[in-house]
Amino acid sequence: MRLSKTLTAMAVATVLLGGCQATAQQSQANNAAVVQQQNLPDVDISYESFTLDNGLRVVVHEDRKAPIVAVNVWYGVGSKDESQGQTGFAHLFEHLMFNGTENYDDEYFGPFERAGATDMNGTTNNDRTNYFQNVPTPALDMALWMESDRMGHLLGAVTQAKLDEQRGVVQNEKRQGEAQPYGRVFGFLAEQTFPEGHPYSWSVIGSMEDLNAASLDDVHQWFNDYYGAANAVVVLAGDIDVETAKAKMNKYFGDIDAGKPLKKIESWVAKREGTKRATMEDNVPAPRLYKLWNTAEMGTADSDYLGLLVDILASGKNSRLYQRLVYDEQIASMVSGFNYERVLAGQFFIIADAKPGVDMDRIEAIIDEEVAKIIAEGPTAEELARTKFSTVAGFVRGAERIGGFGGKSDILAAGEVYHGDPGFYEQSMEHLKTATPAKVQAAAERWLSDGAFVLNVVPQPNYTTIEGQADRSELPEVGELPQLDLPELTTFTLSNGLEVALAERHDVPTVQMRLVIDSGYASDFGGKVGTASYTMSMLREGTATRDSLELSKELESLGTNLYASASLDNSTVSMDALVTNLEPSLDIMADILMNPAFSEEEIERKRGLWIENIKKEKAQPTAQAFRVLPQLIFGDNHAYSVPFTGSGTEASINSLTREDLVDHANTWLRPDMSRLVIVGATTEAEIKPLLEAYLGDWENPAAAAPEKQFTAVAPQQEARVYLIDQPGTPQSTIIAGHLAPSSNVDNAEAIDVMNTILGGSFTSRLNMNLREDKGWSYGARSSWYSAEEAGMMLATAPVQTDKTKESIQEILKELNGYLGDNPASDDELAKVVANKTAKLPGAYETKSALLGSIVSTLEKGKDMTWLESYGQRVRALEVDTIRDTADDVLRPNALTWVIIGDLSLIEDDVRSLNLGTVTKLDSNGNPL
Template identity: 70%
Template sequence: MPLMRTLTAAAVATALLGGCQATTPASTTTSAAQNLPEVKIPYQVFTLDNGLTLVVHEDHKAPIVAVNVWYGVGSKDEKPGKTGFAHLFEHLMFNGSENFNDEYFGPFEKAGATDMNGTTNNDRTNYFENVPTPALDMALWMESDRMGHLVGAIDQAKLDEQRGVVQNEKRQGESQPYGRVFGYLAEQTFPKGHPYSWSVIGSMDDLNAASLDDVKDWFKSYYGAANAVVVLAGDITPDQAKAKVEKYFGDIPAGQPLKKMQSWVAKSQGTKRATMQDQVPNARLYKVWNVAETGTADSDYMDLLSDLLTGGKSSRLYQRLVEQEQLATNVYSFNYARLLAGQMIILADAKPGVSLERIEKVIDEELAKLASQGPSQQDLDRVKFSQVANLVRGAERIGGFGGKSDILASGMVYHGDPGYYQKQLGHLEQATPADIQAAINTWLNDGAFVLNVVPQPDYKTAAAGADRSKLPAVGKLPTLSLPSLHSFTLSNGLEVALAERHDTPTVELQFSFDGGYAADYGHKAGAASFTMAMLAEGTQSLSAAQLSDAMQELGSNWSSQASLDSANISLDALTVNLDPSLALLSDLIQHPAFSQDSIDKQRSRWLENLNQEKAQPMAMALRVLPSLLYGKDHAYSAPLTGSGTKDSISALKREDLVSFHDTWLRPDNGRLVVVGDTTEAQLKPLLEKHFANWQAPAQAKPQKQLDQVAQQGESRVFLIDQPGSPQATIIAGQLAPSERSDQATAIDVMNAIFGGTFTSRLNMNLREDKHWSYGARSIWLKAEGQGMYFAYAPVQVDKTKESIQEMVKELKAYTGKAPATQAELDKIKANKTAKLPGAYETKGALLGAIGDTLAQGKDMTWLEGYGNRVNTLTLDQVQATAKGVLHPDALTWVVVGDLSQIEDKVRSLKLGKVVKLDSDGNPI
């Protein structure tokens, strides 16, 4: 698997990062000047008598433990006609076991678990959560109970329920633009019968045909202890971990002997072409080659090649297609590395009027150059350093995707070695331009199929195991302890807040300026976001490509964006390179180029992205909802995506960007929050060195105009047509209090009970009980002024009316005859307080929390007091908050779907006046 990132089909949605175009012949040696950071994740491995593998990593920086359970089974282990079983079973694993036949998330939410989920891919299924240390026994009991004691709890009702949930997930994915592509690619790029020739989620027919016996047989075949790896990382010793895992897992049978294919690359010859028609905003080219499987040096070389091709503004394909010839609005590539085969995939979005053949020709030309010349040593060193820097950042976390437990588990399951990442680092460090060149030339021809059969060891099952009659109690939970905050002011008036965190040699910081989308009021919608995006397009002394290269060579990541109330610039730097990274950041803040040529290019891409936004149901609804709630004459009325409108972006001029920058991005209108491996004595001189000349202008600071808006008196319904969509997206919104409200904690808890968690009322109804939706939620969108509150649910189109009825029923019950209960309140209190000690494990999480706290005029005492504020809430307060804040008879409903199927049914509900809108929110 790729070293620095989890590469799945979803990876194509990620934004572009830095890269460079090669201009020199290939070298056969690595650069002597390059000094890659060292990465070490100490671990111990134990094998139980029943074959289960335990990997332990000890890290006591926070009182939490990451539990990561991986099974060596994925969609590749299915057979034609019975696809989708691995993913379906992942869902069933959350629906109760023989000794805890209830919603799996319940005890974990109460204990404060975080990063909790399960995922399935072609090669494996995993389940993971971070829990406070005192909750570890509970977590291991739960994980082992569903590993060893699940079959008896699976009945027809559960199978039907989760089958419906999975089918809604499939519909939801396929209803998105390009949502059918990867299933089709799997069919077309691998031969019939190949384990990668069907999608992970499977076919509708196969899911419908799945019987109770089928899924029970699947469990018996693949969920034995010998096919599982348990990784415990965090606040635990190896001896403690071994004792606990033997207690809870030692009596679970090994499972059946398995046949496991090791490689089937299935390289093809010749060029195969197809055309697909779909509801998409622009033409897109996908180009795919079957390449070496993960575990090979060539697979890791393909990762490097991907970054060389599309890893940023100076990468080869970005420069040719987007910048120089302006044929495409975006170009991506990735090495989809898997156990049996990898795939190099390149995607490009064509600009209007540009043929995909022209784009393909450029791709072929650049690949031919690399095949004949190789990349330059400088380019290769840069992408190497960037990838290792990303691994360093991932290793800050014990759990979650890319965290230490994830790295160790993937190495063990895929390669039989938790420390396999070191071998990948070796491939990366030793890679030469000639290696990249050879890999390109090698993977144009044949593939191979190899099968090794070995006898299963003589496994033994322990005579006795854990007490299964009751769930272990969660011990006393630790209290939240945050680092102290050092505050100081620079000579130019900029306020600085520093929290020291020395666990990894990185520093993260964020400049936050009062402004954001709300600052566009009275000007051109989208100006704030466009201006912040343009910071990436270069400074007065550095081009966009040079800026990207410089940051990448330092191993630094930076970003700039606007939100509703603020404009933010963030930097994540290695401590050793903080000084030069700050120099670059200072240049881009103080001296953005805003060149007309770059503005025109960005505008073209921006308008195409607007088209894509308006093709996505949820984004479409969020574009129109603000103006419906606040009215058009309000600072919060612009599209909630911040991207503006076609007219406003088309009318933007350079002086608009300069004006926003000079008006709002000034030291007396901002704050700098820093978290990381530095001290005030080290940091302050660096900041003075790079920002002392940055002075506030003479004119007074600007102020946002946040007028108060009255709540509407009755419900209204707005319909947006999306012909042919198999799903409808439903939003019910209203105005809500500001984030600065004294009721903030009560609103937060009130929302969690109703729709803010997996086990909330709304999701349990529409997903778990009715299985009409893959997920339904409610959100309190906090803001400096009046906020928004909305419930949303993507549902199967034939259940649109019924889903709206259920949402109305739930809202009215919650504010009327069935208010929040003490049990619901206790569960949320436990969840919100128990997870606090691990909530700020990463510097980024702590940085965001400190920034939000200071923006509200609060201090660290207030942040640390959140748990106490939650615990002191009474049931009467939560019930009164629901009745005072929620207005189920005065909602603004936005429904996006195929109106030929849903319009009459929605009108029959008689919720209120019905108005049809176009995708821009204009009445039809």
């Protein structure tokens, strides 16, 4: 593969373009970038492909690092293949594909949950529909049997009842999306920016009218038209070779019919002339500007150039529009952009949120200035080099995974379906390599100079099939699953007392680390809520020697991700760096930790954005509930009685001073309250000297280490109801919770499994009831929100407004039944145990997953042996234990209900349930 060589040459050439015009400081930065990009890591997505006699295309990528296989099935059909009056069919059919087949007429997820599948889902977009999952190697036959069964043996199981059920689920998905702030925008933009009849002029999810009109015959015809073997691609990536793949694919898929010859539009670029404007009114927290142009289709050089351009203009702190609108003039709280690549045509988006009182025309004028400047002058060589390298670093990280969104199987499938070439990503890299400021400038001039919105036939080969080889009378059994085998954990202590834990993982040349500090939101108790989060966020806003923009630019040039944040019980500084750039990355990490500037200017700049974010939280129903629910459950005098978003309140954030932030950092950010956990391509001998050099000078203050203060909290003894009005919303958001044990209890596995049966998985009781049986919700869940001192047990269900009362009754029915005449069953326990244990070998494929589990294990005072024995502990659980755990933990008669919706439509119904005292709250959680 040519990736590393071409990108190295590209990076060097690009940086040299601007050398004669650079200042000494810029020249030094550019020279550093050259050195960094010459060390660009090599990522080789090797593959072999073949086509079955029936036209089914198969791509195989061998990666033996974990005993798992990614199965990624793409069909060349999306919403662009629909017709007006039948919109939403592609997405509706994706849902139906999970509801059973002629030979397995049951929920599709069941066998996969038992086998420990991960990264499992199905998605639809304008151009394709895909279905994917990662399975342990012994489960591959099962997965291929299931995927081939729904490709070749589906229609007999698609009944009117299933159509009606999934139609309801999809319509609730549509309602849920449109209930979010700005949730109606993209459907409107599709109608307004593409000509009538263009396949992109309607949304993927379709219209309510078309979904209601969909008949069973229509749905069956859709399958016959588009779901033939010749219109599909299967990618197998991971613990497999091509010979094995050929045998298995012929066995399971070789007898499936090729399907109908298809007529497909290949390109319809809808370039516009003139400027068109529209205004939409909606329930949103801030005015937002969308400016877009119709542009070149996916796979073209111009599309790739525009992808680079949008990053330079509107992506991240170093983008021109962020610096103008958010940083310098401070008239916008957010600016972003993206190049929306699709097969027939593209679109170039710039989006900005106005701060209160700011005229939208002023923001648009600055956007126009910067676009005009790019068209006239092009980007600088430094901007282009930095953006290229950041893009490649993101590609390297995505290619660590075999499956899921952006993994290697996804990359190969996209290349084959969209371009007829699994390795098409190399063509995109070639465009990246040859991009120059002049080429990007020319693309901008071609596509962004006008047309803003302020919104071939070939005979089908003679395919044949082979005689069916797979036994369709029963599902293949999953073979013996491999045991979990994690890397050893090496621990050592730095000279300043900082504990370090290292797990080596040498698959791709990156190192991830997380500094965990015992503080978090809980450390705000007795002070100003939001202080911990604000302080940690300020670490990235400049040091004594690097200002905020310099810091961000340097990290981007290194391809390093560096974040500082707080959670309920901890504060963290996390870093993900390429091995070649580990030392300069550590230098920056140490600098932000030990030398934060806490610039008054940056504090004030962030304050306005922070307040705007709090307003957005209040406009989003689930986030709003998580702002008010903790105080209702923990009471007023508890360290956890704070918004679980961590953002604090407008009043507390407005009162924060620089001294508050400095005091928090000096009090809580210290080595003796911290642990550094590292996972990556390094050894103790390599990393310890670097840590001593950069973190060894981090000293403890003279004062004794502080401790978080926790007060006793008594469980609520009776039910209470709190209502928050959101007029006009098409959904109600129901959250019910009560106090629960902490994460450190001895029976944590039993609580987790008990919750999973109730509402913690797709096939759990709550979701099967409200989504699959009733069709009232896109998804209902329960969760054990476990923390260091105590936890919450929550049931969450966004539901259609006219089913609010009935949904509450169903939630209570499930909870009371779980404790009464319908307790956890042996079959439910066996399914959950199988799922939780079978997926373990593949659960730690990525460094981030392994890092998170090690951090959690060490925080509990446990070791790697304990982590590796998780499966044994879960397998030892008995159904009586799960039932007893439910009796001990669940208290449906003492729930605190927070219900957010249009009270003019739901309040009387909720009150008629007589659940308990009803109190109406404002958006801040204050009683009305």
